[in-house]
Amino acid sequence: MILDMSRIRVLGPREDLQSVLGRVQDLGLVHFIEPTETESLCLPYFTPQQEQHLRNVRRVVEDVDTAINLLGETPTLSRRAIEALALPRAALIAGRTRRKLEALEERRRQLEEERALTLKFQPFFSTFEKITTSGLDLDGIRVFYLVLRGNGEQELSRMRVALRSSLGDGFELFTQPSASGESAMILAVSAADAPKTEALLSEAGVQPLSLPDQFKEGGAASTIQRMQARLGELPRDLAEIEVERRHIATARGRDLARIQASVQDHLATIMTMGKAVVTPRAFVLEGWIPSAVRADLERCLQQSFGDKIEVEEVSSEGWEGEPTPVVLKNPRLFRPFEAITRMMPLPRYGTVDPTPFVAVFFPMFFGVTLGDIGYGALLAAIALVIRFRSKPNSKLRSVSEIGLACALFTIVFGFLYGELFGDLGHRLGLHPIIFSREEAVLPFLGLALALGLVHIVIGLCLGAVKTFRGDRRRAIGRAMGAVMIVLIALALLAAFEMLPSRFFTPLVIAVLVAFPILVVAEGVLAPIEFVSTISNVLSYARIMAVGTASVMMAVVANRMAGAFGSVVVGVLFALLFHLINFVIGVFSPTIHILRLHYVEFFGKFFSPGGVEYEPFRHWSPREGAV
Amino acid sequence: MEGLWLYLSAALAVGIPALATGWAQSRIGPAAAAALAEKPELTVTVVLLIAIPETVAILGFVVSVLILLQGGG
Numbered sequence: 001m002i003l004d005m006s007r008i009r010v011l012g013p014r015e016d017l018q019s020v021l022g023r024v025q026d027l028g029l030v031h032f033i034e035p036t037e038t039e040s041l042c043l044p045y046f047t048p049q050q051e052q053h054l055r056n057v058r059r060v061v062e063d064v065d066t067a068i069n070l071l072g073e074t075p076t077l078s079r080r081a082i083e084a085l086a087l088p089r090a091a092l093i094a095g096r097t098r099r100k101l102e103a104l105e106e107r108r109r110q111l112e113e114e115r116a117l118t119l120k121f122q123p124f125f126s127t128f129e130k131i132t133t134s135g136l137d138l139d140g141i142r143v144f145y146l147v148l149r150g151n152g153e154q155e156l157s158r159m160r161v162a163l164r165s166s167l168g169d170g171f172e173l174f175t176q177p178s179a180s181g182e183s184a185m186i187l188a189v190s191a192a193d194a195p196k197t198e199a200l201l202s203e204a205g206v207q208p209l210s211l212p213d214q215f216k217e218g219g220a221a222s223t224i225q226r227m228q229a230r231l232g233e234l235p236r237d238l239a240e241i242e243v244e245r246r247h248i249a250t251a252r253g254r255d256l257a258r259i260q261a262s263v264q265d266h267l268a269t270i271m272t273m274g275k276a277v278v279t280p281r282a283f284v285l286e287g288w289i290p291s292a293v294r295a296d297l298e299r300c301l302q303q304s305f306g307d308k309i310e311v312e313e314v315s316s317e318g319w320e321g322e323p324t325p326v327v328l329k330n331p332r333l334f335r336p337f338e339a340i341t342r343m344m345p346l347p348r349y350g351t352v353d354p355t356p357f358v359a360v361f362f363p364m365f366f367g368v369t370l371g372d373i374g375y376g377a378l379l380a381a382i383a384l385v386i387r388f389r390s391k392p393n394s395k396l397r398s399v400s401e402i403g404l405a406c407a408l409f410t411i412v413f414g415f416l417y418g419e420l421f422g423d424l425g426h427r428l429g430l431h432p433i434i435f436s437r438e439e440a441v442l443p444f445l446g447l448a449l450a451l452g453l454v455h456i457v458i459g460l461c462l463g464a465v466k467t468f469r470g471d472r473r474r475a476i477g478r479a480m481g482a483v484m485i486v487l488i489a490l491a492l493l494a495a496f497e498m499l500p501s502r503f504f505t506p507l508v509i510a511v512l513v514a515f516p517i518l519v520v521a522e523g524v525l526a527p528i529e530f531v532s533t534i535s536n537v538l539s540y541a542r543i544m545a546v547g548t549a550s551v552m553m554a555v556v557a558n559r560m561a562g563a564f565g566s567v568v569v570g571v572l573f574a575l576l577f578h579l580i581n582f583v584i585g586v587f588s589p590t591i592h593i594l595r596l597h598y599v600e601f602f603g604k605f606f607s608p609g610g611v612e613y614e615p616f617r618h619w620s621p622r623e624g625a626v
Numbered sequence: 627m628e629g630l631w632l633y634l635s636a637a638l639a640v641g642i643p644a645l646a647t648g649w650a651q652s653r654i655g656p657a658a659a660a661a662l663a664e665k666p667e668l669t670v671t672v673v674l675l676i677a678i679p680e681t682v683a684i685l686g687f688v689v690s691v692l693i694l695l696q697g698g699g
Contacts, residue, residue: 343670441691542684595677598670
């Protein structure tokens with residue numbers, strides 16, 4: 001559900017503004033908003049000194065954030081352990097540590113680059129070494145190291161012709177196939193002919209290897225030796241950098257965590273001070289607070305500041321139509337499903353939070369689709385492992401809990417269908433309670449459409465309730481749409497004699513009576529919308545389609561066990577196929593059921609566009625301001 | 627001969643919508659990938675857009691099953 005919010009105004013003496021904000025930050029309940037200026041109330045302007053202070057704070061924030069990013073994990077401190085350091089000292093520590101870590105990072109990056117380049121050139125130079133040991137004297141000549149793809153015969157002959165016509169006999173070209181299947185070449189020319197050769201190579205589209213600086217001098221034989229020596233030294237250099245980084249983490253990690261928390265809090269306070277309108281003697285702050293905790297704020301400020309601070313509620317006429325922050329609050333069992341609701345934009349204040357409906361229908365539809373005791377147990381095991389490895393309140397924890405709910409429904413429907421890894425359950429004596437999905441395709445389709453009907457009717461009713469306050473005529477139209485869908489479904493049941501056939505005529509008459517009411521209430525486009533609502537119900541047939549595909553794949557997997565000559569090979573193939581089916585069976589229903597919720601169900605009542613509730617509170621590394 | 631037509635019509639009922647779905651997804655996929663590269667927050671919208679044409683194939687599958695069942699296949 002969406003919590004009721006109160007718009008409040010906090011008034012007090014101007015000199016108490018900072019201490020009031022400190023107390024409000026401790027509570028972490030008020031979402032402050034930009035104020036409205038009047039003739040007597042104006043926004044406080046920052047003096048040049050205050051602006052300089054703000055720039056300094058922002059620089060410290062940037063320094064400390066960069067340093068912590070470079071450092072990796074820093075210790076998590078309790079709120080008690082965080083005490084504000086004086087800003088100059090914090091700036092000094094953060095700036096120095098950042099510079100040290102950046103220098104280390106730059107050195108590490110250079111070494112990694114050098115290692116990658118050396119490893120890249122090493123095989124070529126091993127090949128060049130073979131060429132040069134065949135008696136080439138490299139003194140006084142310019143050497144180009146070249147690599148051509150494949151055997152490069154065509155390029156080679158073209159290059160020889162071009163070189164001969166340009167340099168005569170003043171060059172030597174040695175080739176050798178490299179281990180990686182390319183052709184390594186050494187082109188030796190006199191120093192005077194080097195520029196001309198460079199131009200020729202460029203025209204031929206051959207790029208000479210550009211060596212790292214330290215390997216540019218000397219021949220290939222000495223280069224390969226130096227490369228090997230350097231490759232031996234590089235891990236040691238990198239290890240030294242890591243030791244240095246750990247040393248900084250031990251020495252400064254705690255300080256950085258303290259600085260980050262205190263400076264972020266300080267910055268948030270300065271920014272919130274900018275939201276207060278002031279007179280020469282007083283300040284006024286406006287914001288939102290959940291109505292249920294408004295009294296807590298009043299009590300707390302009363303205890304700390306006595307009667308000097310006034311908290312008053314702004315009546316709803318004063319803020320109607322303005323964007324109001326939205327706080328979703330659901331029972332513990334439903335809370336993980338807020339993750340699914342939050343994948344869409346937040347619902348607008350005053351509308352319906354779909355989380356409780358998602359929490360019931362999402363796992364139920366998943367169970368109806370996958371419906372297998374074996375797959376359900378496997379999903380539960382995976383979800384449990386993720387749950388115990390994830391942090392509380394993290395997204396992963398929510399996903400694992402949603403997975404557990406889905407697994408539970410999968411097992412329940414597995415019992416109802418009598419399925420354990422497909423038809424293996426039947427062979428082990430498990431019997432379907434409602435129907436077997438292998439044979440009863442039509443009953444399964446009927447179940448899927450019935451669930452769709454219930455889901456869509458609930459959506460239409462929620463839409464009617466939501467619209468009722470603003471536009472009663474439209475609300476009646478929505479409700480009439482829901483009634484007509486139900487009447488049509490009942491008429492169809494009567495037509496197929498699943499209900500007594502005497503109900504058919506009255507039901508059809510009821511539909512014919514309801515139709516004009518729908519058109520009058522919702523306008524001439526209502527019939528088109530009604531047809532789209534019927535197609536929305538039909539869309540739930542995907543539950544049956546995906547479910548049938550899943551059970552058929554499982555049956556095929558079981559048949560594989562006996563389809564091969566060897567039992568072991570057959571069982572291995574069957575297990576592999578079950579694994580693939582399980583992955584598809586989890587992924588595919590998730591996508592389709594999400595779609596059924598977001599498109600078919602939410603489309604009937606959901607109003608996106610809610611503002612995120614961001615109370616002014618203390619900063620924490622995981623969630624930002626807390 | 628009647629059986630042949632039955633199976634052929636069931637195959638066409640699922641085959642043609644599946645091709646149409648594939649064609650639609652082939653147009654949506656690259657556009658979605660390009661949109662995601664610039665705005666990763668559009669993931670949900672993109673997943674929905676890709677899943678929407680599948681309705682056609684799924685309804686085709688349902689019709690195909692109905693043809694087979696009604697024809698006694």
